[in-house]
Amino acid sequence: MKRLAAWAIFIFGMAYFILPLIGMVEFSLSMLRGQYSFEAYRVVFADPRFSQTLSYSVLMALLTIVFGALLVVPTAFWVRLKLPEWRPVIEFVTLLPLVIPAIVIVFGYIRLYNTSSWLPLTGSTTGTNLLLLFGYATLSLPYMYRSIDTGLRTIDVATLTEAAQSLGAGWVTILARVILPNVLVSVLSGAFVTFAIVMGEFTLAALLDRPAFGPYLQLMGANRAYEPSALSTLTFIITWACMGLIQLVTRFTKHDKAPR
Numbered sequence: 001m002k003r004l005a006a007w008a009i010f011i012f013g014m015a016y017f018i019l020p021l022i023g024m025v026e027f028s029l030s031m032l033r034g035q036y037s038f039e040a041y042r043v044v045f046a047d048p049r050f051s052q053t054l055s056y057s058v059l060m061a062l063l064t065i066v067f068g069a070l071l072v073v074p075t076a077f078w079v080r081l082k083l084p085e086w087r088p089v090i091e092f093v094t095l096l097p098l099v100i101p102a103i104v105i106v107f108g109y110i111r112l113y114n115t116s117s118w119l120p121l122t123g124s125t126t127g128t129n130l131l132l133l134f135g136y137a138t139l140s141l142p143y144m145y146r147s148i149d150t151g152l153r154t155i156d157v158a159t160l161t162e163a164a165q166s167l168g169a170g171w172v173t174i175l176a177r178v179i180l181p182n183v184l185v186s187v188l189s190g191a192f193v194t195f196a197i198v199m200g201e202f203t204l205a206a207l208l209d210r211p212a213f214g215p216y217l218q219l220m221g222a223n224r225a226y227e228p229s230a231l232s233t234l235t236f237i238i239t240w241a242c243m244g245l246i247q248l249v250t251r252f253t254k255h256d257k258a259p260r
Helices: 001-028 040-045 050-080 085-100 102-112 125-153 157-166 171-182 184-200 203-207 213-223 227-253
Strands: none
Touching: 001 050, 001 227, 040 184, 050 085, 050 157, 050 171, 050 184, 050 213, 050 227, 085 125, 085 184, 102 125, 102 171, 102 203, 125 184, 125 203, 157 171, 171 184, 203 213, 213 227
């Protein structure tokens, strides 16, 4: 009876998630009356804004992942190794993006870095892109930090650091060649969440007037019928492709067991 109930819950959960996806895909194929076609996808791919916004968001996602890893890995490592009493404070700070809305962050950026301020970053494209990068990194900080911190818990940081120092390694070498390879899977997990956040984020990109994929998706949804479903389907495929790549990289980064 318990096994039957478990299967029933599993099937219900699968139907709850899969049926809306099937409906979305079916609707995206119904642009031409009376037949299924890829007309909505053709229209999307023919729109130059699609490739522009998608490539921009992908680039910003990659830059955010690199920036976040360079920021969080050394911080989490140092807190765990030298400043364990500061860990509650760091965890509290990294949780703030979950309770502070993105609109508050972006208005703070605009207020502090407008063209009449001491650092007019919004007065140039590069400066605005930099602000958007910082905003994306802030939104992804709770997930990136916890993922890497969890990875650091699974290894003996102190022993690895002492062993590397005894061989003459400096701090940069320890981080790059000892700590990072051991938490690479955790970094990739945080990277996946970061990628998903950047690809779907709307508020920061819209108010900073950046050609990102999120505002483009919202604009299409407000003015078209079938194309938004096609875009959502493409986004879903990209997301699952990233998950597959993470699983593939994770499999190849696992250490082989030493022979007995």
